[in-house]
Amino acid sequence: MTKRTVEYQVSRTPELGTDFKPAQGLMTPTELEEPSLLSENMLINVGPQHPATHGVLRLILELDGETVVRCEPNIGYLHSSFEKLAEYRTYNQIVTLTDRMDYLAPLIYNCAHVMAVEKLMGIEVTERCKVLRVIMMELDRIFSHLLWLGTWAIDVGAFTPFLYSFQEREKVYSLHESFTGARITTSATRVGGLMADVPEGWPEGVREFAHGVVKTLDEVEYLLSTNSIHLGRTQGVGAISGEDAINYGFSGPNLRASGVPYDVRKDRPYYDYETYDFEVPIGEHGDCYDRYMVRMEEMRQSVRILHQALDRLPDGPVDVDDPRVVLPTKTDAMNDMESMIHHFKQIMDGIKAPPGECYFPVEGSKGELGMYVVSDGGPKPIRWRVRPPSFVNLSVIPKLVEGELLADVIMVNASLDIVLGEIDR
Amino acid sequence: MTDESQPSAFEGIEGEGTEIDASSARMPEGIEKTHPSIDPLGARFGDAILRHEVSAGDEHIVYVEAERSLEILEWLKDDPDQSFNYLSDVTAVDYGGDRPIQVVYQLYSIPFRRALRIKVELPVEALEIDSVVSLWQSANWLEREVYDLFGVRFRNHPDLRRILMPPNYAEGHPLRKDFPLRGRFSRAEQTRRALEMDADDYYVEAQLGPGREPQLVPWQELGGEPVKKREPDAESGDGTKEEGP
Amino acid sequence: MSDSSIEKAGSGLPGGIFGSGTPTFLTTKVDFVINWARRNSLWPMPFGTACCAIEMMASAATKNDLARFGMERMSFSPRQADVLICAGRVPYKLAPVLRRIWDQMPQPKWSVSMGACASSGGVFDAYSMVQGIDTIIPVDVYVPGCPPRPEGLIYGLMMIQEKIRGETLGRHSEHRAESPDEVGRPHADEFKVAALSGPFGNSTRQNRTSGLVPASRRERPGDRLP
Numbered sequence: 001m002t003k004r005t006v007e008y009q010v011s012r013t014p015e016l017g018t019d020f021k022p023a024q025g026l027m028t029p030t031e032l033e034e035p036s037l038l039s040e041n042m043l044i045n046v047g048p049q050h051p052a053t054h055g056v057l058r059l060i061l062e063l064d065g066e067t068v069v070r071c072e073p074n075i076g077y078l079h080s081s082f083e084k085l086a087e088y089r090t091y092n093q094i095v096t097l098t099d100r101m102d103y104l105a106p107l108i109y110n111c112a113h114v115m116a117v118e119k120l121m122g123i124e125v126t127e128r129c130k131v132l133r134v135i136m137m138e139l140d141r142i143f144s145h146l147l148w149l150g151t152w153a154i155d156v157g158a159f160t161p162f163l164y165s166f167q168e169r170e171k172v173y174s175l176h177e178s179f180t181g182a183r184i185t186t187s188a189t190r191v192g193g194l195m196a197d198v199p200e201g202w203p204e205g206v207r208e209f210a211h212g213v214v215k216t217l218d219e220v221e222y223l224l225s226t227n228s229i230h231l232g233r234t235q236g237v238g239a240i241s242g243e244d245a246i247n248y249g250f251s252g253p254n255l256r257a258s259g260v261p262y263d264v265r266k267d268r269p270y271y272d273y274e275t276y277d278f279e280v281p282i283g284e285h286g287d288c289y290d291r292y293m294v295r296m297e298e299m300r301q302s303v304r305i306l307h308q309a310l311d312r313l314p315d316g317p318v319d320v321d322d323p324r325v326v327l328p329t330k331t332d333a334m335n336d337m338e339s340m341i342h343h344f345k346q347i348m349d350g351i352k353a354p355p356g357e358c359y360f361p362v363e364g365s366k367g368e369l370g371m372y373v374v375s376d377g378g379p380k381p382i383r384w385r386v387r388p389p390s391f392v393n394l395s396v397i398p399k400l401v402e403g404e405l406l407a408d409v410i411m412v413n414a415s416l417d418i419v420l421g422e423i424d425r
Numbered sequence: 426m427t428d429e430s431q432p433s434a435f436e437g438i439e440g441e442g443t444e445i446d447a448s449s450a451r452m453p454e455g456i457e458k459t460h461p462s463i464d465p466l467g468a469r470f471g472d473a474i475l476r477h478e479v480s481a482g483d484e485h486i487v488y489v490e491a492e493r494s495l496e497i498l499e500w501l502k503d504d505p506d507q508s509f510n511y512l513s514d515v516t517a518v519d520y521g522g523d524r525p526i527q528v529v530y531q532l533y534s535i536p537f538r539r540a541l542r543i544k545v546e547l548p549v550e551a552l553e554i555d556s557v558v559s560l561w562q563s564a565n566w567l568e569r570e571v572y573d574l575f576g577v578r579f580r581n582h583p584d585l586r587r588i589l590m591p592p593n594y595a596e597g598h599p600l601r602k603d604f605p606l607r608g609r610f611s612r613a614e615q616t617r618r619a620l621e622m623d624a625d626d627y628y629v630e631a632q633l634g635p636g637r638e639p640q641l642v643p644w645q646e647l648g649g650e651p652v653k654k655r656e657p658d659a660e661s662g663d664g665t666k667e668e669g670p
Numbered sequence: 671m672s673d674s675s676i677e678k679a680g681s682g683l684p685g686g687i688f689g690s691g692t693p694t695f696l697t698t699k700v701d702f703v704i705n706w707a708r709r710n711s712l713w714p715m716p717f718g719t720a721c722c723a724i725e726m727m728a729s730a731a732t733k734n735d736l737a738r739f740g741m742e743r744m745s746f747s748p749r750q751a752d753v754l755i756c757a758g759r760v761p762y763k764l765a766p767v768l769r770r771i772w773d774q775m776p777q778p779k780w781s782v783s784m785g786a787c788a789s790s791g792g793v794f795d796a797y798s799m800v801q802g803i804d805t806i807i808p809v810d811v812y813v814p815g816c817p818p819r820p821e822g823l824i825y826g827l828m829m830i831q832e833k834i835r836g837e838t839l840g841r842h843s844e845h846r847a848e849s850p851d852e853v854g855r856p857h858a859d860e861f862k863v864a865a866l867s868g869p870f871g872n873s874t875r876q877n878r879t880s881g882l883v884p885a886s887r888r889e890r891p892g893d894r895l896p
Contacts, residue, residue, distance in 0.1 A: 048767055049717060051746045056719050056764060076589035077764045078719055081796035083574075084599055088606055096793065103721035103817075120481050147724070150731075166731035173728070183728075184721050185816055246510050246535065249563020262511070262535050358481035359531055359542065361513070370531065374518050382521070387514040387531065395566035421720050424589060424761075590798070591763045599797050608797030613863040615797075616805055616856050619762035620769055 041069055044406075048077045052155055052410045055420030057394070059409065066405050071398045075391075078424035086384035090350025091117045094384060096187045101386065102422045103184050105144035105365040107136040107176075110189040115270065116360035116371035117191050120353050123325060129193050129318045130271045135206060135309045136188065137362070138302040142213060143172045144365035145299050148417045149220060152292065155414040156230050161220045168216050171209045178202060191351055192326050193319030203310050210306045217299055225293075234288035238400040238412035241286060248399065249392040252367025253298060254416060257283030257290035264363035276305050288415040295417070325351050350379030359387075366390045366417055386425065390418040460485040462507055462541055470497055475546075486542045494545045495555035501532060501541070502560050509534045509541060512561035515568055517575040521602030528554055528577060547577065556582040574600040591622060701838045708752070708778070709834040710740040712827070715751030717771060719758030722785040722817040726757045729820035739827060748774040753830060754807070755823070759787035760800045772807040778837075780830050783809045784823055786816040805858040 047058035056077035062070040082101055086094045091114075098113045099106030111133045118125060125133075146165040153161035173183045179198050180186040188195055224230045240250070245258040255262055263280045265273040281297035283290030319326045327346055332339035353375040361370040367389030374383040393416050401409045466487060467474050474497075475488040489497050501509045509532035518527045525546040532541045545554055556579035557564045568579045569588040576598035579585055587594060595618070596609040608615060714736075718726050730736045730744060745751040748771045760768055772781065783803050786792035789812045791801035800806060810833060813826035856863065 048764065049746075049771060051744075055723070056767075076587075076591070077761065077767070078759065079589040079761050079763060079798045080720075080759055080794050081599065081798045084604075084606060085794065085796050100721055100793070100816075103724055122482065147727075163732045166728060167733070170728070170731075170733045183817075183819060184724060244562075247562050249512060249561065249567075251513075260535065267535070267538050268540070356480040357484070357486075357518075359484060359514075359540075368513060370514055372514065372516065372529075372531070376520070383516075383518040385514075385516045385518075387516075391566060391570075392563050395563070399562075596797070604797070606796055611864055612801060612805075613860040615762055616765070616800070616858075616863050617860075619765040619800070620806070620856050622763075622766045 046409070048074075053413065054151060054418060057413070057418070057420055057423075059397075059413070061401075061406065061409065063406060066407075068401050068404055068406060068409060071401045071409065073394060073397055075394070075420070076424055078420045080421070080425065082425045083384055083386070086381060088380065090379045091191050091353065091381070092351065094381070095189055096185070099185045099187055100421065101425060102144075102364070102366070102419050104147050104419050105140040106184060106186045107140040107188055108144075108362065108364050108369065110186060111137055112360065112362045112364065112369050112371045113373075114189040114191050115362065116358050116373045117351075117353060119360055120356055120358040120373055120375060121191070121325070121351075122354075123192055123320055123322060125193060125320055126317055127314050128316045129320075131309050131313050132194060132198060132318060133189070134271050134273070134276075135203075135306060135313070138305045138309065139172060139175065139206060139209075141302045141365045142299050142306075143169060144419075145295050145302075145417075146172075146213075148295060148414075152414045153220070153224065155410050156224070156233055158223065158227075158230075161223055164216050164220055168209070168213050171212065175202065175205050175209065178205065190319075190325075192322055192324075193317075197318045203313055206306060207310050210303045210310075214300065214303055217296060221296060225296075231289065233407070233411050234292060234415070236285070237288045237404060237408045238415060239285055239287040240396065240400060244399070245286060245396075248396045250367070250396060251389050251392065252364065253294045254291055254367065254393050254396075256280060257294045258286030259284055264361050264368050268361060270360075270362060276308050278302075278304050278308075288411050291415040291417075352377065352379050353381075357383075361387070364389055366419065366422070367393060386422070388422050388425065390416070390420075391423045391425075394418050394423055460541065461539070462501065462509075463487065465504075465506065466497070466501075469500065473497060484540070484542060486544055488544045488546065491545045491547055491554055494543070495557060495560075498530065498532075498543060498557055499560055501543070507534065508536055509539075511535050512557070512563050512567075513540075515557070515564050515571060517571045517577055517600075519575060519600065519602045523549070525549065526552060526575060526577065526601075528571065530557070552577045553580060554578075555580050556585075558582055574598055576601065591619075593618075593622065697838060704839065705834050705837060709831040712739070712741055712752045712780075712830065712834075713743050713745040713750060714741050714753045714755050714827070715748050715771065715775060716744050716746070717754055717756045717768060719756075719760060719764065720787065722757035722788070725817045725820055726755060726784065726823060729823050734820035734824060736824065736827075739824065739831070741827065748772075749776065751775050752779060753827065754779065754781040755784055755827075756781065756788045756803050756807075757784040757817075757823075759785075759792065759794055760803050760806070761798045762800055763798070765800050765806050768803060769806050780810045780833070781807055782811045782813060782823075782826050782830065784813045784826065785818055786814060789814065792816060801863075805856055805863050807857050 042063045044061050044063060045058065046061060047053040048056040050057075053059065058074040058077065060072045060074060061068050080100075082097050086097055089097065094113060095110055098109035102109050115133075146169050150162035150165035150169075153159070153165075176186050177183050179202055180188045180195065240248070240258055242258045242260045245255050246260060246262075250258065250260075251262070259282055261280055261282050264270075266280055278301045279297075281294045281301065283294050323342065327333075328336075328339035328343050333343040334340070353373070355375055355377040357372070357374040359370055359372045361368050363369070368387065369389055370385075370387030372383070372385040372387060373381050374385075376382045397409075397412060397416065400412045404412070463477055463485065467477075470489070470493065473490040473493040475490060478486040478488070480486055501507045511533040513531035513533050514529070515531075516529050518529060520527075525548050528545045528547060530543040530545075532543060533539070534541075547554060552575070554577060556568055558568065558579075559581070565583070566588060568582055569585060571577050572579060572582075572585055573587045573589050586592065590599070597604055599608070610618070716723070716726055718724075728734060730741075736742075741753075748754075752775075754772060754775060756768065772779075783789045787794060787799070788803050789809075791799050793816075795801070803809060811826045811829045813822050815822050818826070
């Protein structure tokens with residue numbers, strides 16, 4: 001039991017002193033035992049169907065009064081056997097699985113998967129494809145953080161930012177749709193390129209969005225960043241030190257909020273991220289508020305990258321000139337026998353990757369997203385593994401919430417920015 | 426890599442992190458044929474280092490002996506010249522057939538910006554390896570997942586039980602190559618089993634402390650067996666269910 | 671409103687004003703009023719699991735305002751809900767939860783199966799996935815799509831409203847009542863579920879092909895689908 005220190009003043013009673021003098025000032029603080037209420041710990045079950053768990057996460061909390069004594073996350077309620085299914089799919093078919101895995105940032109997952117396969121095959125994609133993929137990934141980083149922002153605000157008790165952020169998200173939905181035809185399940189990439197070149201006017205649409213989203217972020221920050229309810233519920237809640245964050249495997253904004261400047265885009269750069277001018281926001285305290293601030297700043301940095309990438313977007317083909325991976329054009333396939341056979345073989349057999357394995361980390365919206373592809377030379381991977389950032393981030397939640405209040409569990413959970421599709425896979 | 430905008434690596438280990446070769450992190454061109462950890466590993470652990478491979482251009486894989494894996498990983502983490510302080514991933518690969526199942530550790534050194542992959546091969550008959558949770562807490566759930574999906578047992582793991590599949594899953598370990606895609610049972614049987622599961626049967630009654638009334642706690646916490654549902658017409662007056670040992 | 675009490679009260683009246691099956695002037699008017707009230711204040715129970723849940727949120731958010739259809743209040747408690755929107759894939763581990771939520775919802779209740787995964791399993795023809803939630807609970811409207819657009823979901827909910835418009839109190843108990851034995855049981859019978867196990871469609875091509883592992887000797891049983 002914790003001891004409480006109380007200060008009290010002795011009242012002026014004749015029984016206390018011999019000379020009827022009142023006790024002067026404060027007495028020395030006395031330590032009192034917290035009274036034993038003979039209370040039991042209570043178990044409460046949050047989820048799997050609960051609006052604040054952001055999916056089908058189930059938390060079993062043992063409470064002493066209102067303090068969390070023990071927290072046990074119970075996951076697997078969305079285990080969709082992605083990794084098993086991928087062993088039965090060719091590399092291009094797996095792309096459709098990836099965007100169902102993290103439906104908050106589908107394009108990042110599309111890109112990460114094909115980047116891993118391309119590295120395994122030793123394919124260098126064209127310059128236009130690289131820049132387009134950077135645009136797509138940064139666009140979806142904002143896309144994912146916007147949903148986090150909306151749900152975070154709902155969890156803190158504010159509904160308006162949810163509507164604001166979904167207004168911006170609708171613009172990204174439209175961009176997704178004009179490019180790929182789908183709002184969420186984009187499946188935009190193919191090994192060696194993209195499903196198609198972006199439509200005319202798409203870069204301008206991205207630029208327009210990049211201009212507009214900053215205004216929305218300003219509005220939301222005006223509503224939240226100095227709001228005393230928001231500050232009270234997030235500052236100092238769920239803090240973790242940098243050493244612990246590394247040891248527990250935190251990555252992405254959660255790790256950077258604890259002061260560790262580990263960003264895959266900077267530390268293990270891919271797609272010329274080292275030539276883009278952007279900052280990696282770093283937190284100081286590692287609490288919920290810092291995680292909020294880091295994500296808000298990250299969206300602004302992503303806008304910066306978007307502008308730079310749009311400026312340097314070159315013309316040219318999006319697909320590599322490599323007959324191993326790229327389909328012949330429709331005209332060729334219809335006129336030329338060899339091309340048709342080639343087309344047929346590639347569709348029916350799939351692209352063959354050489355034996356070997358590749359772990360390709362990218363900076364996803366949730367953290368370090370590693371695609372681990374093991375090939376034995378066939379058209380289907382023998383093992384396809386996603387290093388799930390949310391999975392590892394969520395595993396820290398018992399450490400973060402134990403000792404905090406029950407209401408803080410919701411904020412901590414919201415600050416981790418999890419997506420259950422990728423946790424359970 | 427722009428060195429100006431790059432904040433210095435995690436300041437726990439300054440000094441050693443100065444001689445980072447920026448080109449080594451870049452992927453396709455600056456292919457690194459050697460890895461600064463390979464030779465020290467071989468010098469220190471000798472024949473516990475089985476072989477060294479390079480895959481996909483610049484990814485270094487070191488196969489180590491299963492018995493000494495914990496020792497090697499501990500050295501890789503704690504040695505100031507290695508300091509692989511970030512464990513990205515623990516996973517396993519089953520190649521099928523009679524080939525061994527590989528347990529894969531993706532290590533990363535945040536101060537040195539180096540990655541290394543450690544592999545341990547375990548024969549299918551003896552899937553047991555030391556847990557690395559004592560070194561990296563991030564291994565906790567990752568090892569549980571490997572146990573759940575591959576059946577690799579991790580010695581000294583604090584809490585080794587299924588994580589993704591239901592606790593009473595009876596069909597085996599799904600990511601093994603001999604596990605059929607649709608599971609071993611028929612769909613009807615799977616549906617029946619799923620709905621037989623009570624959404625609450627995770628709990629059993631137990632005493633959380635001395636002198637307390639029994640209350641519901643997860644049965645895995647007690648290291649027990651799943652509790653049989655009490656029949657409605659059972660005559661026992663007290664509502665206590667049977668507890669695990 | 672309890673349906674059986676109306677029937678009981680009606681059965682005593684001359685002419686069988688609330689007689690089961692035969693519509694009369696009074697019942698049709700009462701039906702009309704009650705159905706009007708019901709269909710315009712449906713409270714959805716969002717059982718959102720995966721991608722479809724995001725689209726469901728998008729339908730409730732700014733651009734596609736679900737509140738226009740009387741679905742202002744997302745009822746996260748099944749006890750106060752009318753429509754179960756099952757948005758997203760449902761693994762077997764989640765199946766008892768879904769069934770329990772359905773059992774907890776009071777009559778009258780409807781359900782929408784949103785998306786390909788909830789309706790049929792979708793691409794996830796694998797060991798952990800329920801092949802369509804209609805094996806678990808009864809489903810009124812299937813919304814196709816992967817995921818369906820918000821317009822699709824809204825159209826599905828409007829179809830629920832259409833369905834309510836055609837219901838009568840007299841026959842309500844017939845097709846809505848669930849016997850207590852069915853609580854917690856699968857909705858589809860064993861044979862129907864078993865029929866889902868057969869190889870069909872793209873699934874017949876689902877096998878592992880690889881370059882190096884020889885197909886004959888080293889194969890363990892179960893490496894290929896039958």
